[in-house]
Amino acid sequence: MLRAAVPGRCIEFFFDVGSPYSYLAATQMERVGARAGLPVRWRPFLLGGVFRATGNEMPARVPAKARYMIDDLTRWARHYGVPLRIPSRFPVVTLRPQRALVHVETTAPHALATAAMELFRAYWAEDLDPTSDAVLARAADVAGLPRDELLAAIEAQPVKDALRATTEEAVARGAFGAPTMFVGDAMFWGNDRLELLVESVRAS
Amino acid sequence: MLRAAVPGRCIEFFFDVGSPYSYLAATQMERVGARAGLPVRWRPFLLGGVFRATGNEMPARVPAKARYMIDDLTRWARHYGVPLRIPSRFPVVTLRPQRALVHVETTAPHALATAAMELFRAYWAEDLDPTSDAVLARAADVAGLPRDELLAAIEAQPVKDALRATTEEAVARGAFGAPTMFVGDAMFWGNDRLELLVESVRAS
Incomplete structure (x- = not known):
């Protein structure tokens, strides 16, 4: 069921922890990429910024x-066979984790998916605070980056600017929520559209 | 892949044309019922009333x-292999067709799904006005009801009351959009949750 990778194309996965x-969706992206025969490019953006820009x-x-939503999330987690625990604090302002991931994207891009999954799991499976230094330090560890460097990067202007630019890019391309996936110009919104994404790539 | 029907249970399908x-979802309900091993009870309600009541x-x-949404609807139609043409008038106030279907539900319940599909196809595949006498007359025809009787029923107080009652019932049970499916207390929202519905019934 796997397809050979098509050069020059990828699945862009815009997400917010x-x-x-x-x-x-994040728990499925490896499988989705394999089924579509496309590499996945993880792109941290700020969902709050998307909401503000679009009126969503x-x-x-x-x-x-x-x-x-609680029932719905529980059903999806069971469907995928992944852990899910509704966090005791929701929503949280995700500026810090999303900026941390932008720093990983810049300095250790090969580790971005791993670092993102570490933050996702902390928040959605372990009910930990993804904005805390302790959890962000775990992301640094799995990315092989010094903890101090990652925490400092959160306050660095280029990192702030890069997160804003990615968010604005997603909005300019049509995004209004998360997750949003692109294959070229074709946009797909929601984990519930991953099958349609695969179908669309295979038909093209 | 079919299951024997479980007595006393059904899939309630709340919809608005x-x-x-x-x-x-309507195009899939027969298949979904067969896969879940449950009969489907079609329940016309008023989505506008649901929005007003819930703040959605x-x-x-x-x-x-x-x-x-236009891309998304087109992809789903292709996925299901059903016709879809974005209507030139959208949205429309669906009081008339929904009341007409309430009348069919009361006087010719065996024909409800057929009459509903006639209205759905007129609006979503043929770009016709589902609030017009001409289209409503087609629903009367396929239900085997006199056209005059159906058109008169739209203004009858018991029909108005029944549509309102069904809408209020759906809201009281948790609905906030359409389509909404119930299997007992378990609620599922959207055609994109039909697979989770089948999975849930099969697991229970």
Whole structure:
């Protein structure tokens, strides 16, 4: 069921560790890339910035939707066979973890997916605070980066600017939520569209 | 892959002919029922009433989401192999078709799915106005009901009351959008959750 990689194409995966559906998608991206025959490029962006720019809002704003989301997330986690624990603090402002991942992207790009998964798991499976120094230090460790360097990078202007630029790029290309995947110009929103993404790549 | 029907259980399918994702789900309900081993009970409700009651809003309110929806609907239609043509008038106030379907539900329940599909196809595949007398007359025809009777029923108080009651019931049970499916207390929102619905029934 695997396809040979097509040169020059990839799946761009825009995600925010504060987004539960980003977590669910993240657990599947390796498999999705293999099925589509495309490499996956992980792209940390800031979902809060996307909401502000587009006028979209988090689904939990509607109380009935927030209640449903817990069942829905639980079902997806069971479907994928991945751990999920609804965090005791939600939502969180994800500026710090997303900037940390931008720094990993710049300095140790090969470790970006691993570092992102470390933060995703801490928040969505272990109910830890992904904005805390302790959790961010774990991301540094798995990325093989000095902890002090990663924590300092969070306050560095180029890192702030890069996160903002990626967020603005996603919005300019049509994104309004997370996760958002692109294959060239074709945009897919939500872990629930990963199968349509694979189908679309295979048909093209 | 079929399962024997479980007595006393069914899939309740709350839908509005004005909702594109309700249309997509409607095209799949026979197959979904067969795979889940459950009969499907079609339940016309008023999505506008659900939005008013829950504070939810139609996705097309966010311009970026509206643009994406056209691609998304097209992909689902291709995935299911069903016709889809984005209507030239959208959204429409669906009081008339939904009330007409309530009348069919009351007087010719065996024909409800057929009449609903006639209205869905008129709007989502033929770009016709599902609120027009001409299209409603087609629903009467396929349901084997006199056209005049169906058109008169739209203004009848018991029909108005029944549509309102069904809408309020759905909201009271947790619905905030369309389509919404229930299997007992378990609620599923969107055509994109039909596979999780089948999975959930099979696991129970």
